[in-house]
Amino acid sequence: MVTTKDIAKICNVSRTTVSRAFNDSGRINDETKQLILNTAKELGYRPDILATSLKNGRTRSIGVVVFDAKNPYFAQMLNAIETEARKRDYFVNITLHQKNAGLEHELLQKLVDYRVEGIILSPVSKGKEFEKFLSGLGKPVVLLGNRVSGNLPYVGIDEKKAAKEAVESICARGYKRIVFVCPPLSENSKDNNYTHEKRKQGYSSAVLENGLLEEIISSDDYAKEAKDMVNNSKDKIAFFCSGDGYALDIMKELRLAGKKAEKDYGIMGFDNIQFLDYVVPRLSTIDNSVEMVAEKAVDLLFDLMNGEKVPNKTYVEYKVINGDTI
């Protein structure tokens, strides 16, 4: 391995001077600088990042903790985060907590051990204690998806407003029964379900204002339940799903039962995952532009890393997409 020492010897200078040639700090003769740079290149010198980091505390890497990468929503997110970080010449340490609070805790701790300079987190935990833990990490943290508290910067869309708007657009089509599908809300756990709760609030607010009944499916067997509902209802039902995946599952179940979206029932998703491009009929949904969220999150994280203040809540735009299923 080529070190500054080798270069120093060859160029007949001290290691300090070599160091100076690479960092712009300190005045240095242009000729010696060129000499050093050239010989470094010849020798194929690569600075030792570990040593540098140990010295100055900067690793040029950020950490990411999300649910999992199979979920297309998070896959897109990881893609965008990596791309953005790359632009800044930063590396990304990606870890997956698999919805496991203990693992989440451990991973965050580990990322700090690895001296990432900042963390992007889509949390599964919540509450005061977790907030304290996050603050205690001593690293900039930006939250995605679920909020933890009003104090920690969060990037997302205005879930409640979006949901409300979506449900209103369903009402406008004359549906008399609008069912909210949201399995995560069934789990009697301590998970952080901020996102889904907000969506539910938006849904509730809209149905109530329109004089409709609140109907919620939160069972894991939502597809079958939805089918039964359709089969037993006189009125045409619209399903408003707290995620495109749920909508796709229901559509599949109902298609197999000979029911056609839009004709026999209405359905709307949430998130607008890329896969929808492949699906016919076009699923109505809400574009929760994950790329924009990720970009913004990286932006904010770097602002924080640079010691700047950022707002606690940053909303990016969403868009109700009128497909062919409502």
Next chain:
Amino acid sequence: MVTTKDIAKICNVSRTTVSRAFNDSGRINDETKQLILNTAKELGYRPDILATSLKNGRTRSIGVVVFDAKNPYFAQMLNAIETEARKRDYFVNITLHQKNAGLEHELLQKLVDYRVEGIILSPVSKGKEFEKFLSGLGKPVVLLGNRVSGNLPYVGIDEKKAAKEAVESICARGYKRIVFVCPPLSENSKDNNYTHEKRKQGYSSAVLENGLLEEIISSDDYAKEAKDMVNNSKDKIAFFCSGDGYALDIMKELRLAGKKAEKDYGIMGFDNIQFLDYVVPRLSTIDNSVEMVAEKAVDLLFDLMNGEKVPNKTYVEYKVINGDTI
């Protein structure tokens, strides 16, 4: 930050002894060890990974370089790799080369700079020179998807055999025209298309043996081309696609044109991405179990990192999946 120095002072021992308490090396009095461990815990001591790594060269991290994470195939792969690495208490540095050979080169170099202990790579480059570059990195490397040369360990399925088997199963259904759809092969670039070339070989071999004509669509406008073919053919056509995404695109186009899979044309994909679970009708495809590939790749990488020999080529099982589209 709590260091060994602090603990040493409190326990009235030297830093060496503290070090010994954590590593099993060296004999140490059990009482002092317990004392040290306890005070360390109390103080919330966390070893400095950077310093440790600088000293002993091990970072407990591996690097991954793949095309992108939006592609569900790679997303699943990343998920599996992270999960496997986690089991071994290793971190994963994920980077995306976006099919850009220059970026691929740079990323590999960078990962080495970061002292990852091994690399999993789905290459876009190929050829002797690239092989030399990879060997020159001085790190264990395991290749996924595309091979680079016979010398570097590779994990995948027997693409050619799988493709041949699939095409034969299509023949068995009586199709007289079987069209291979493979846009990557059109690109007149220097990309590494090992996978797709192997699939084509399998296809060619099967159609020739069955006395059929070789027909290949490699245009980027494959969906439209496929539609035109169906509209103008007397015989029922089967499309054998070198990737599920292509198949889904074609199915969408044809559905919009009022054509039904299996009734008006046959179609088969490749890879069996998770998303297919949502799609009706069930797409026939080949299960290229990405989880198994990823698991095996991590296995082999760790073997290499432990100085063991591994085979240059490791095939995992695949399975032709008979859906409802052939």
Next chain:
DNA sequence: ATGAAAGCGCTAACAG
């Protein structure tokens, strides 16, 4: 069983 000293590769303070 424990400690002193050296060093991983780099940079920053202080001199000159």
Next chain:
DNA sequence: CTGTTAGCGCTTTCAT
């Protein structure tokens, strides 16, 4: 403009 010295936090001989 350049060199000397010291130190980041840890481990590893080599003594004792």
